[in-house]
Every structure is written in C-alpha cells, then in structure tokens.
Amino acid sequence: MADDQHKDSYNKSSLESIVVFVVPFPAQGHLNQLLQFSCLISSFGVPVHFVGYRTHIQQAKSRNLQDTQQIHFHEFPTPHFDSPPPIIPNSIMKFPTHLQPSFEASKQLHEPFTNLLHEFSNKVKRIVVIHDPLMSYVVQDFSSIPNAESYAFHCISAFTQFFSFWDAIGRPFPVEGMPKVIPSMEGCFSFEIMNFMAYQYEFMHYRTGDIFNSCRLIEGTYVDLLSKLEMNANKKQWSIGPILQKGSSTRHKSLEWLDKQGPKSVLYISFGSSTTMTDKQIQELAMGLENSKQKFLWVLRDADKGNVFDDETREARLPEGYQERTEGTGIVVTDWAPQLEILGHTSIGGFMSHCGWNSCMESMTMGVPILAWPMHSEQPWNATLITEILEVGIQVTEQAHQMELVNSSTIEKDVNRLMVSKEGEELRSRAEKLGRQVWQSRDEGGVSQLELSSFMAHLSR
Ligand SMILES: *[C@@H]1O[C@H](CO)[C@@H](O)[C@H](O)[C@H]1NC(C)=O
Ligand SMILES: CC(=O)N[C@H]1CO[C@H](CO)[C@@H](O)[C@@H]1O
Numbered sequence: 001m002a003d004d005q006h007k008d009s010y011n012k013s014s015l016e017s018i019v020v021f022v023v024p025f026p027a028q029g030h031l032n033q034l035l036q037f038s039c040l041i042s043s044f045g046v047p048v049h050f051v052g053y054r055t056h057i058q059q060a061k062s063r064n065l066q067d068t069q070q071i072h073f074h075e076f077p078t079p080h081f082d083s084p085p086p087i088i089p090n091s092i093m094k095f096p097t098h099l100q101p102s103f104e105a106s107k108q109l110h111e112p113f114t115n116l117l118h119e120f121s122n123k124v125k126r127i128v129v130i131h132d133p134l135m136s137y138v139v140q141d142f143s144s145i146p147n148a149e150s151y152a153f154h155c156i157s158a159f160t161q162f163f164s165f166w167d168a169i170g171r172p173f174p175v176e177g178m179p180k181v182i183p184s185m186e187g188c189f190s191f192e193i194m195n196f197m198a199y200q201y202e203f204m205h206y207r208t209g210d211i212f213n214s215c216r217l218i219e220g221t222y223v224d225l226l227s228k229l230e231m232n233a234n235k236k237q238w239s240i241g242p243i244l245q246k247g248s249s250t251r252h253k254s255l256e257w258l259d260k261q262g263p264k265s266v267l268y269i270s271f272g273s274s275t276t277m278t279d280k281q282i283q284e285l286a287m288g289l290e291n292s293k294q295k296f297l298w299v300l301r302d303a304d305k306g307n308v309f310d311d312e313t314r315e316a317r318l319p320e321g322y323q324e325r326t327e328g329t330g331i332v333v334t335d336w337a338p339q340l341e342i343l344g345h346t347s348i349g350g351f352m353s354h355c356g357w358n359s360c361m362e363s364m365t366m367g368v369p370i371l372a373w374p375m376h377s378e379q380p381w382n383a384t385l386i387t388e389i390l391e392v393g394i395q396v397t398e399q400a401h402q403m404e405l406v407n408s409s410t411i412e413k414d415v416n417r418l419m420v421s422k423e424g425e426e427l428r429s430r431a432e433k434l435g436r437q438v439w440q441s442r443d444e445g446g447v448s449q450l451e452l453s454s455f456m457a458h459l460s461r
Helices: 012-016 028-042 054-062 097-121 133-144 158-168 191-201 216-227 253-259 279-292 339-343 357-366 379-389 408-419 422-440 447-459
Strands: 018-023 048-053 072-076 126-131 148-154 209-212 236-239 266-270 295-299 330-333 348-353 370-372 393-395
Touching: 012 018, 018 028, 018 097, 018 133, 028 048, 028 054, 028 148, 028 357, 048 054, 048 097, 054 072, 072 097, 097 126, 097 133, 097 191, 126 133, 133 148, 133 191, 158 216, 158 379, 209 216, 216 236, 216 422, 216 447, 236 447, 253 295, 253 330, 253 339, 266 279, 266 339, 266 408, 279 408, 339 348, 339 357, 348 357, 348 408, 348 422, 357 379, 357 422, 370 379, 370 408, 379 393, 393 408, 393 422, 408 422
Parallel strands: 018 048, 018 126, 048 072, 126 148, 148 209, 209 236, 266 295, 266 348, 295 330, 348 370, 370 393
Antiparallel strands: none
C-alpha cells in the first residue's frame, strides 16, 4: 500500500518536522492496532514515538510480525501492579476483570508523558498525539501546549460506538437500518471498567478529530451517524482501515499444517486475548468440533494477564485422548499464533470468533466468514454488525443465551452450518467479495487510501 506514488503528494519535509506520539491502551487488541497504525504512518516519513510501560511495549513487539525499526519506543519503567491469573468466568461476568489493576496503573503514565511532551514542544513544529480513547486522561496536558493537538484512534467499530452512545443518550434522532435487536450488554462490562471509561471520556473534549480502524465500505453509514452526535460536533474524522500489513519472516507450525489441507476446508477457532473459558465449555467445544468431523485449527489460550511475561498459565484441559483422536483432522495450538497469516491462508474456510474488533477487521479483510460467539465488552455489537448488517457470518448462539453453556450438539450443528451447507457457501462467497473490496480500498484511489492520504495531508499542512 502506501506506495511512493502517493507519498509524493505530501510535503515530506513538513511531515519530518512534526512528531507523532502514539499512546495505546495496554490490552492486546488495542496495543496491536496502534502498533500497526504506527508502522503505517511512519512509512510516510513522519517520526512516530510509541509510548507505554516497558512490559506492554514488549508485549506488543513480541506479538507483532512487522518491521518496527523505524518506530521510536518510549518504554517507561513498569510500576508494580497486581497481575493475577484470569478469573474463570461465571454465569454473569465474562469481562476480564483481572486486568483492571494494569488498566488502573496506566493512569500513572500521565506525568511522565506530560514531561515527554514538554521535552519535545520546543524542538518540533507540531506535536501530534494519537491516543486510545481510554488513555485520554494520560494525554490531557497536550491541551496546554500551544503547538500540540490530539486525535483519538478508535479500536472499536463505529457501529458499536454509534449505537451504544445513541442508545445511552435516549435515541435523539431516528436511524434507518437499526439492528433488529439492540444487543444486551449484561455481564459485558464490569462496574470498574464502566467507571474507568466514563472517567476517560471526560478528557476527550480537546481532541481535534477521530481516526477509525474501519473502512467506509463496511461502516461508512455509522461513521456518518457518529458525526451527527453532539459530542462529535466539529471533530474531523478519517476511516483509514484496514491498517493490516501482510508478510512475516518466520512461519508458525500451524501454517505448515494448513499447507497440507484442502482449500477452504479448515475452521479456525480463537477467542482472542481477553477470553477465558470454563473447563466445561472447553469440553463441549472440543466434543462439538470432533463430532462435526470438520477440519479445525484451534488456538486454545486463557486471557492474557496484566503482565503477559509472568508465566504460570493454566493448562487447558482437553478431553482424554483428544489430540490422538483428532489427529489428521484438527490441531490445537496453545502458544501465540499469527492470526492474520492464518486467516489469509487458502485452507481456511471459516472463523469461530469472539468478535473482538481486531479479529473482525482481520477476518473481513481476508474474506473469511465468521461463526460469531461474542463474550464480553462490545463484542455482541461487533457480532450484530457481522451477522445481521453485513451478513458475512452467523451467530453460534442467540444473544439471549450468551451467558449459558453452549453444548456440543449446538456447536457441531453450527460448525457444519458454516463449513458445509448451502448457507455457509453463500456466506463464504459474500465474505470473499467483501474481503476483496476492503483490500482494494487501500489501492490508489480506493476509499481508505483517500482517507489516509487526507489524514497525512492534514498532518503535513
Ligand atoms: C443443546 O442446546 C440446545 C440449545 O440450547 C438444546 O436445544 C439442546 O436440547 C441441547 N442438547 C443437549 C444434548 O443437551
Ligand atoms: C466495540 C467494537 O466494535 N469492538 C469491540 C469488539 O470487541 C473488542 C474486544 O476484543 C473490544 O475491545 C471492542 O471494543
């Protein structure tokens, strides 16, 4: 993407005279998106400084496949915070509450970050702060620096943002194309994270604009609707996604296994970095997969801890003899797997996913239909967008049942529905078509390329 042709349309020396600080929220789905974004914009020649605690920067780097040499990393010493193992979810709460201490600790970046801003303010023409909305408190002091400005980088879908705010403020105007059911948020957020978010949003007023990791082909309607909300009045917007970049140096063993499978024959299963399943649910899922007789690649991990470098992770308990029985049909991976490469592999025909926004964007861009199994946060919204609005996926289980155990027969049925039914075929061809369009949106003249150009031109003004 970002080829030299369109880089030329910016004032390169003007980009070199500014500095961009990228401030991610310390959870994998967010770290990852902001690091990819950093790589993308630094390819235009703008100096990018990625800011965080050492442990979180190391986490982001260790799980990233791209070349990050051109990024300046500001690794602040990690303060002490509790990093307990994930809490095994119960029937009412699936949110990863064990991460709250690391979220709270992120607020302490406020002072060192302010110092960093002051260090640079006299040296450069302009300071540009691009931050996760959940780091608004940390970056707040940019507003007292005359040559600084900020932009929020949204790691969540515009669809979710729009409907959740619009609903929360009493549905101020009518909207066409509403989802049939507004997803229930019950159990999706803890009380502490709700407070944390509300607190951060108080510091959002001074921003100049918003950047969405989304493509107008997917979410143009909702990006436009967001601009109608009063809180976004006069804020600039750019939808520059997908920000993904393919290509990696080392090949994970799972890719070699995929090489040996037939085209579109394998179901990929992963619930991201913030979901922990009960042993009982793991058993049901294992049996459902086995009974479906479909090929599968299952990444089975607990949620990250606040500090991912603390070892002692729980051993996932598969049924007796499972790996032997499913040999040749499926593999279970317990280390970190290169999801984008997996989704881009020709053998993959479907993705069973918790519908984190990162996973949704990756799957849509790679043209893989989703078997949606939302767990917490705004994932139910993502799932609604995927299944109901874009029709590139189906739900494992109806929203109303999201807190209940999903039994193996339901899983077996849904896996077959996605992998080997007429409906599944149609989903796959719609997903492939969308994937091609989204990927092409980054080509010269494509809708996302134009948005990115517009953003870069704005920075180089
Ligand atoms: C599995 O769950 C479905 C949906 O809740 C239910 O209809 C079905 O009876 C259950 N099957 C078994 C074997 O428990
Ligand atoms: C809101 C949204 O569209 N995306 C959510 C999807 O799920 C991830 C969890 O991985 C959330 O972080 C996003 O907020």
